[in-house]
Amino acid sequence: MTGVQAALERVTRVAGVRGALIASAGDGLVVAEQLMDGVDGRAAAALAGSLVGRLVRTAAAAGRQTPQFVQLRAERGSILAAPGAADLVLVAVVGPDANVGLARLEMLDAASRLV
């Protein structure tokens, strides 16, 4: 198992996580993924990549540093994103009852190892 796959494995083991992937933030392409049925990896990568890009620009406009962790909370779950090095972003799609706190810790750790 590669380091990338191991990182995805750790994130998806967290209760309530429906899938995780690593995408290129610039073009929204999937680098690696581990998703449950029904989760569209390409859409998640493209949408999360685009949203994270916007949020990075918002933080920059406010004179702040790049976000380390982002959560979009919606009616039926959340999108979690942890930007890493080399323009990569680790993305997870989670259900409404997910342990977001644990997923966040796993994602921050995994994203810090992305090269």
Added chain:
Amino acid sequence: MSDDIRTLTARVAEEPTSLAFLELAEALRRRGQLDAAGKVARGGLIRYPGLADAHDLMARILSDQADFAGAFDAWADALRLDPMRTGALKGIAFLYFRAGDAAAAIEHLQRAAEVDPDDISIAQALARVRRDSRAMQSAPELVEEEMPAPAPVPAAVEQPTAQAERPAAQPQPVTAGSHPAMDEAGAAFAAIDGGRSVVLVDANGLLLAGSLTTPDGAENGDRVAAELAGVSREASRAGRLLGLGQWHSITLECPDSHFVLVQPTTDTILLAAREPSLPIARVVLVAERAAREARTWLERVQ
């Protein structure tokens, strides 16, 4: 009865010794159910006579009931327990201003500004009171019509002295609608924790209210507002296409700041920023509270 109040009432019933009465009484106050709010607050004060929050809340309720002498006493009690409580300082400033004592109002606002120099609502209120005070001195007949009728202020209440630790941030009693001197766009968020670094933006990325400064002090609200219009669209698209439904909030954890985005209405987006030492979950609460204030403000100005 709204769901919020029903839920809070149930919490207070289940945990009568908890501090949930503060939230319930505040929710009732905001709905204009002042008698019920006063009853809940008094019940809490019996259990927690040393809790400055409860006195502060009682003062806001009494002020809304136009019992200004009672409000003054309650804010003075809050200040005795917590001398650096900016909400109480602002509340007393408001009462002095109502009574036509601009100098005392300014003195209290200055003390509030010393306690919390980042609270823009204090600076705005101070500027407005000074401006109105100068105008009244030069042309009292022109200003008099805009000023509220003076209200009696109990002379027996002593000035509290500032000597305690800075309190946790809390609701401010002087809201945008409370008084003409405080009634300006920036005061839309007067009741928000600390009152700083909150912007309300319309669907086209234009700043409606609030302020956001960079770490070096430059005002950047307009630039941030322009980016936020795109964020709202992206978030809505992501929620819809991934089957997650309507988005509620977006949190950003930056090394030097925590941001939370919420939608007060379908046509607006609100950003609250705080230092990273404040846990992100608490910034969410700040943003949600700001969104409630924003909705109230929008209803009033639209």
